[in-house]
Amino acid sequence: MRETAMHHSATEPAPETTTSPSDQPVRGAEEEVAPVADSTERTETPAVLFVCVKNGGKSQMAAGLMRQDLAAAALEGAVVVSSAGTHPGSKVNALSAEVLAEVGADIAGQTPTQLTPEAMREAGHVVIIGAEAEVEPLEGVEIERWEVDEPSERGIEGRARMELVRDDIQLRVRELRERLLG
Structure with a gap:
């Protein structure tokens, strides 16, 4: 907080309290500049929310793979990772x-979670996986859709399908x- 000495007579109007940077002592200027410099640096950890319908397959896979990828790059915790489903299953x-x-x-220890607007806002970046899940846009939330490979459309099922996905x-x-x- 800045203190300014005010000298005026009863007949003079009080001067405005705004000052230009050149009116400020050097110490005050340094205090003013520091917050501006800090505001240009990333202060929040980026976050991503992966979404599919049941939150039992593809979105859980994406979240698990993102965590594993971050750990392999020695970046554990550099991105907050979560997943949810529009109509979550039980496991x-x-x-x-x-x-x-x-x-x-x-x-293996994850549990399907219901998608909420709060979770979307918290993440700020939502990735919808596949064509089935429908997600309403929210202001301030970036949404992208990944049309992932669907091997079953080519007759590939079971383990081979899941490995390709x-x-x-x-x-x-x-x-x-x-x-x-x-």
């Missing part, structure tokens, strides 16, 4: 958890990390 898809464990990502999501996660951390 994580066992095959999804199995193929992720093969690449060092553990989602995992590999597609893994490439996208790596690119997203680079964008978020620039």
Whole structure:
């Protein structure tokens, strides 16, 4: 807080309290400049919320792969990672958890979560995975959709399908990390 000595007579109007930077002592100027310099630096940790319908497969895979990718790059905690579903199921898809464990990502203990506007605002960046989930836009929230490979459309099912889905999501996660951390 700045103190300014005011000298005026009863007949003179009081001077305005605004001052130009050249009117300020050097110490006051330094105090004024510091917050401006700090405001240009990133002060918040970036966050991403992965969304699919059930939050038992693809969005859980993306969140697990993002955490694993961050850890492998020695960037654990550099991005806040979460996932949710528009109509969450009751558990994580066992095959999804199995193929992720093969690449060092553990989602076996995760629980599907309901998507909320609050979670979207908290993250600020939402990635919808696949074409099925419908998410209403929110002001101030960046939303992108990943149309991931769907091997079942080519007759590929089971473990082979899930490995292809995992590999597609893994490439996208790596690119997203680079964008978020620039």
